[in-house]
Amino acid sequence: MLSKNQIKLISSLQQKKHRFANQLFFAEGVKVIQELVKSNFELEHLYTTNEDFTDIASNKRSVISENELNKISALSTPNTCLALFKIPLESKIIESGxxxxxxxxxxxxxxxxxxxxxxxxxxxxxxxxxxxxxxxxxxxxxxxxxxxxxxxxxxxxxxxxxxxxxxxxxxxxxxxxxxxxxxxxxxxxxxxxxxxxxxxxxxxxxxxxxxxxxxxxxxxxxxxxxxxxxxxxxxxxxxxxx
Amino acid sequence: MLSKNQIKLISSLQQKKHRFANQLFFAEGVKVIQELVKSNFELEHLYTTNEDFTDIASNKRSVISENELNKISALSTPNTCLALFKIPLESKIIESGxxxxxxxxxxxxxxxxxxxxxxxxxxxxxxxxxxxxxxxxxxxxxxxxxxxxxxxxxxxxxxxxxxxxxxxxxxxxxxxxxxxxxxxxxxxxxxxxxxxxxxxxxxxxxxxxxxxxxxxxxxxxxxxxxxxxxxxxxxxxxxxxx
CATH class of the missing domain: 3.40.1280.10 (SPOUT methyltransferase, trefoil knot domain)
Structure with missing residues (x-):
C-alpha cells in the first residue's frame, strides 16, 4: 500500500528540482533496475506488482497494485516495477582515452x-x-x-x-x-x-x-x-x- | 475556420486504417511541409496560423487559429502549420545498389x-x-x-x-x-x-x-x-x- 506522501514524492521526482532536493531518482522495469542494483547505485526502495526481486531486503521492497504503479510511473504503459535510488556523488573526471x-x-x-x-x-x-x-x-x-x-x-x-x-x-x-x-x-x-x-x-x-x-x-x-x-x-x- | 468534419477527418488520420481509407496523411511544420510540397507529394490542403506558404493556391490553403491547430495537431507543442497530402502509389522497387x-x-x-x-x-x-x-x-x-x-x-x-x-x-x-x-x-x-x-x-x-x-x-x-x-x-x- 502506497501512502499519499510516497506517491507525491515519487511523482515529484519527474522534475529535476525535486530530484536535486531529495537526491533521489527512479528507474522502471526489471532490466534497468537489475543493472542499477548490481552496480554501485544505492537502492532506496523497490515497488513491484509481482514476485520479482525477492532477494531485496523486505524493508526496501513493497508489493503494490497495478493501479498504484500507474500513479507513480512516468511511462504511458507502466512496467511491473519501479525503484528509487540515491543520486550518487559525481566521481572525478577520467581525462584519458x-x-x-x-x-x-x-x-x-x-x-x-x-x-x-x-x-x-x-x-x-x-x-x-x-x-x-x-x-x-x-x-x-x-x-x-x-x-x-x-x-x-x-x-x-x-x-x-x-x-x-x-x-x-x-x-x-x-x-x-x-x-x-x-x-x-x-x-x-x-x-x-x-x-x-x-x-x-x-x-x-x-x-x-x-x-x-x-x-x-x-x-x-x-x-x-x-x-x-x-x-x-x-x-x-x-x-x-x- | 475549420468545420467539425474537417477536424474529425484530420484527427482520424492519426490511425492507419483511416489513412488507408482516405488515402491521406498529414505533416506538420514549415520544413517538412516544404520538402513534401517541392517533391512529388500532392497537396490536398494546407492549414496555417500565419502568413507562410502564400504561393499555395487559395483554394488549397486556409488560415486557422492556434486553437484550431491544437485540435488537429498530433504534436504536444503544435507548430504553425499542418498539411494534408495524398498517399502516393508505391513505385516499383529499385533492386540495385x-x-x-x-x-x-x-x-x-x-x-x-x-x-x-x-x-x-x-x-x-x-x-x-x-x-x-x-x-x-x-x-x-x-x-x-x-x-x-x-x-x-x-x-x-x-x-x-x-x-x-x-x-x-x-x-x-x-x-x-x-x-x-x-x-x-x-x-x-x-x-x-x-x-x-x-x-x-x-x-x-x-x-x-x-x-x-x-x-x-x-x-x-x-x-x-x-x-x-x-x-x-x-x-x-x-x-x-x-
Missing amino acids: LVVALDSIRDPGNLGTILRLCDWFGIHQLICSKETVDIYNPKVVQATMGSIARVNVNYIDLDAFLKKTKLPVFGTFMDSENIYKTTLPQEGIIVMGNEANGISENIEKLITKRLTIPRFGDLQITESLNVATATAIILSEFRRQN | LVVALDSIRDPGNLGTILRLCDWFGIHQLICSKETVDIYNPKVVQATMGSIARVNVNYIDLDAFLKKTKLPVFGTFMDSENIYKTTLPQEGIIVMGNEANGISENIEKLITKRLTIPRFGDLQITESLNVATATAIILSEFRRQN
Missing part, C-alpha cells in the same frame, strides 16, 4: 542513446555541459537501458574544462575534414552539439580538430544527421581505427 | 531516423515488412525531417522478396564476422531486425552474409545497440568502403 562531451543536448532520448553508445564503444567518461538534460530524468534513465551504471557522467562548465584540457578536442561540422580519411587518435574529447544549433560559438573556438561525416545523398540538401546517429558513426570510426 | 530492409520495426521514431539515414547515405530504396510501422504515421513523418520525399519506400512480403532477390543479403548478429574487417560490396540488401527480437527466424535463414558490430565495452554485457544507431554504423561502414 576517448571522452564524449555534450554541448547542450536537450532531448532525453538522445542523451540516453548516446550513453548507451558510450557503453557499447567502451567509453568510460561522458561530460555534459550544465545546459544538457539531466541524466536522472526518468526518460533518460529508461533510454540508457542500464548503461547509466557503466559510464561516468559529470556536469561541468564545458567551456572552462575544454580551455584547460591537454587532450585534442574534436567536433563535427558540415565542411571540414572527411572523418573516413583522417587518422584518428586513441585519446581525445569528442564534442557533440545541440540538436537545433549544433556546437555553440564559444565551444567551437576550442575545437582543435574539425571533422565531417560526408553526405552521400543529394548534396543540395542541408539537413544534418540526428545527434545520436552522428555520435554512433563517429565513435564507430574512432574505434575501427584503434 | 544498397537497399535497406526492415523486419518488423515498430517504433515510429526509429523508422523516421532510419529513413533520414538512408537519405544521408544516398540509399534510394527502403523495404519494409508488412509488420513494420506505417511510414505515414504522423510520428514517422515528423522524425524523417522531409527525407520521406527522397527515399522510395515499399511495404512487401519480405520473406518472399528475399527468397527471390539476386543481391547478397546482410544481417547483423552478436557473434559473426567483424564488419570493420569484412570487404563490403557496393550492392546488397541490409536487413535490420525488430527492436526487441532482432531479425526473425524465417528471415535469418535468408541472410547470406552475417556481420557483427564489435562491442568495445564490457564484453559480459549482452545488451544490443538501438536499431537506428546500429543502422547508422552499418551504413557508414558500407559507404566508407565504397
Whole structure:
C-alpha cells in the first residue's frame, strides 16, 4: 500500500528540482533496475506488482497494485516495477582515452542513446555541459537501458574544462575534414552539439580538430544527421581505427 | 475556420486504417511541409496560423487559429502549420545498389531516423515488412525531417522478396564476422531486425552474409545497440568502403 506522501514524492521526482532536493531518482522495469542494483547505485526502495526481486531486503521492497504503479510511473504503459535510488556523488573526471562531451543536448532520448553508445564503444567518461538534460530524468534513465551504471557522467562548465584540457578536442561540422580519411587518435574529447544549433560559438573556438561525416545523398540538401546517429558513426570510426 | 468534419477527418488520420481509407496523411511544420510540397507529394490542403506558404493556391490553403491547430495537431507543442497530402502509389522497387530492409520495426521514431539515414547515405530504396510501422504515421513523418520525399519506400512480403532477390543479403548478429574487417560490396540488401527480437527466424535463414558490430565495452554485457544507431554504423561502414 502506497501512502499519499510516497506517491507525491515519487511523482515529484519527474522534475529535476525535486530530484536535486531529495537526491533521489527512479528507474522502471526489471532490466534497468537489475543493472542499477548490481552496480554501485544505492537502492532506496523497490515497488513491484509481482514476485520479482525477492532477494531485496523486505524493508526496501513493497508489493503494490497495478493501479498504484500507474500513479507513480512516468511511462504511458507502466512496467511491473519501479525503484528509487540515491543520486550518487559525481566521481572525478577520467581525462584519458576517448571522452564524449555534450554541448547542450536537450532531448532525453538522445542523451540516453548516446550513453548507451558510450557503453557499447567502451567509453568510460561522458561530460555534459550544465545546459544538457539531466541524466536522472526518468526518460533518460529508461533510454540508457542500464548503461547509466557503466559510464561516468559529470556536469561541468564545458567551456572552462575544454580551455584547460591537454587532450585534442574534436567536433563535427558540415565542411571540414572527411572523418573516413583522417587518422584518428586513441585519446581525445569528442564534442557533440545541440540538436537545433549544433556546437555553440564559444565551444567551437576550442575545437582543435574539425571533422565531417560526408553526405552521400543529394548534396543540395542541408539537413544534418540526428545527434545520436552522428555520435554512433563517429565513435564507430574512432574505434575501427584503434 | 475549420468545420467539425474537417477536424474529425484530420484527427482520424492519426490511425492507419483511416489513412488507408482516405488515402491521406498529414505533416506538420514549415520544413517538412516544404520538402513534401517541392517533391512529388500532392497537396490536398494546407492549414496555417500565419502568413507562410502564400504561393499555395487559395483554394488549397486556409488560415486557422492556434486553437484550431491544437485540435488537429498530433504534436504536444503544435507548430504553425499542418498539411494534408495524398498517399502516393508505391513505385516499383529499385533492386540495385544498397537497399535497406526492415523486419518488423515498430517504433515510429526509429523508422523516421532510419529513413533520414538512408537519405544521408544516398540509399534510394527502403523495404519494409508488412509488420513494420506505417511510414505515414504522423510520428514517422515528423522524425524523417522531409527525407520521406527522397527515399522510395515499399511495404512487401519480405520473406518472399528475399527468397527471390539476386543481391547478397546482410544481417547483423552478436557473434559473426567483424564488419570493420569484412570487404563490403557496393550492392546488397541490409536487413535490420525488430527492436526487441532482432531479425526473425524465417528471415535469418535468408541472410547470406552475417556481420557483427564489435562491442568495445564490457564484453559480459549482452545488451544490443538501438536499431537506428546500429543502422547508422552499418551504413557508414558500407559507404566508407565504397
